[in-house]
Amino acid sequence: MNTTHHRPRTRRRTTGAALAGALALLLAATGCSSKADDGNGGGDKSADGVRTGPGIGAESIRLGALTDLTGPYATLGKSIVQAQQMWADEVNADGGICDRRIEIVVKDHGYDVQKAVAAYADLAPDVVAMPQVIGSPVVAALLDDIERDKMLTFPQAWAASLLGKDAIQVLGTTYDVDMIAAVDFLTRTKGLKKGDTIGHVYFEGDYGSNALEGSTWAAEQAGLKVAGQKIQATDTDLSAQVSALSKEGVKSVLISAGPAQTASLVGVAASRGLRVPVVSSAPGYAPQLMETPAAPALAAMLHIVSAAPAVSSELPGVQGMVASYKKEFPDSPVDSGVLSGYNAAQLMGADLKTACEAGGLSREDVLKAHRAQKNADTGLGTAQNFSDADRPASVETYVLKPDAKAVGSVVNVEDAHTAPGVEEYLSGR
Numbered sequence: 001m002n003t004t005h006h007r008p009r010t011r012r013r014t015t016g017a018a019l020a021g022a023l024a025l026l027l028a029a030t031g032c033s034s035k036a037d038d039g040n041g042g043g044d045k046s047a048d049g050v051r052t053g054p055g056i057g058a059e060s061i062r063l064g065a066l067t068d069l070t071g072p073y074a075t076l077g078k079s080i081v082q083a084q085q086m087w088a089d090e091v092n093a094d095g096g097i098c099d100r101r102i103e104i105v106v107k108d109h110g111y112d113v114q115k116a117v118a119a120y121a122d123l124a125p126d127v128v129a130m131p132q133v134i135g136s137p138v139v140a141a142l143l144d145d146i147e148r149d150k151m152l153t154f155p156q157a158w159a160a161s162l163l164g165k166d167a168i169q170v171l172g173t174t175y176d177v178d179m180i181a182a183v184d185f186l187t188r189t190k191g192l193k194k195g196d197t198i199g200h201v202y203f204e205g206d207y208g209s210n211a212l213e214g215s216t217w218a219a220e221q222a223g224l225k226v227a228g229q230k231i232q233a234t235d236t237d238l239s240a241q242v243s244a245l246s247k248e249g250v251k252s253v254l255i256s257a258g259p260a261q262t263a264s265l266v267g268v269a270a271s272r273g274l275r276v277p278v279v280s281s282a283p284g285y286a287p288q289l290m291e292t293p294a295a296p297a298l299a300a301m302l303h304i305v306s307a308a309p310a311v312s313s314e315l316p317g318v319q320g321m322v323a324s325y326k327k328e329f330p331d332s333p334v335d336s337g338v339l340s341g342y343n344a345a346q347l348m349g350a351d352l353k354t355a356c357e358a359g360g361l362s363r364e365d366v367l368k369a370h371r372a373q374k375n376a377d378t379g380l381g382t383a384q385n386f387s388d389a390d391r392p393a394s395v396e397t398y399v400l401k402p403d404a405k406a407v408g409s410v411v412n413v414e415d416a417h418t419a420p421g422v423e424e425y426l427s428g429r
Helices: 006-030 074-093 113-126 136-149 175-189 206-222 239-248 259-271 287-291 295-301 316-328 336-357 363-371 422-426
Strands: 060-067 101-108 129-134 153-156 197-203 225-231 252-256 278-281 302-306 397-402 410-417
Touching: 060 074, 060 113, 074 101, 074 129, 074 316, 074 336, 101 113, 113 136, 129 136, 129 336, 136 153, 136 206, 153 336, 175 197, 175 206, 175 252, 175 278, 175 302, 175 397, 175 422, 197 206, 197 239, 197 259, 206 225, 206 252, 206 422, 225 239, 239 259, 252 259, 259 278, 259 287, 259 295, 287 295, 295 302, 295 397, 316 336, 336 363
Parallel strands: 060 101, 060 129, 129 153, 197 225, 197 252, 252 278, 278 302
Antiparallel strands: 302 397, 397 410
């Protein structure tokens, strides 16, 4: 079976080319180049006989993080950074990897693509891989550089437009796969039937458009209509969108945006009597929402589709991670970013260990070790297959819901499962 995302791959090339062209002048003006040697240090070997390259010293392995600590996903960025630093501290306390200490170099781009491009140019020569890059637009702008540098990169972004590059690894599902699961959940559990209309509020850009692809395809299969409402990241009052959806007579609403937009949508809808089921993409929920006036409406109306389980999950690996994080960062909330960041770091660590055992820590060595993983399981969710760059690493989606009393203010409703139709969708039909 041909499992390539035909439509997303076309969009990826278009988006990448446009952004690359727009940002070329920036790189030229700063005199920076993100090319870091030839990606393997010319096959140099250290005193212990291990092949080295950028980011690999005699006593250290340097990893990079391009994060958002001052923009719309600052809370998420902080959680991921702290979780990955906790992982590094744990690894180093246990002797490191390949007899080397892990160092993570963090740069904040504030969700600004130009700042991110400049930060990558500065960071790239000195790191071997990146276990964190926040933002689909940021990763899209860096695709060509990352691929050329053979820099294994785990984006904290799940757009299908990021598939198809050997060095880029979307962890878990993509937004479209999750939205197919969302439509399936609504038809199975909320009584939606043929002829009904569902709303979909979504961010402009790869995140929202990819989520809309999934919902549109699934709705068509189920005989449903989709009323789309495209918004900007700066739109935090969704009163107009709620009015428009009410006029459309929607029976449920999907939202693929940020936490502020989810809170506004659900809060306004509840206050205006549009008390219909709402399902959010994973980035659209944060535990802090349960401390806002929208909390009662969120608890009553919202579900979340996610590649990862709730941080309140009974999985032993998740419980152990949560306990460690609470001890290390007692004043920080435990949210999905903690789980996502720690999981990504553990997967990166496994790749580094495998590469070391094979005799090399060059970028090519790390990338080869990663793509050889067909059943990577950290105990923090579903097992993942990294051997096919054109496919999501997993096609299993969890369904969660808000719960102010739970760790992370979210609980599992349905365990990970592959929604009907996902494989047919991925076949490019």
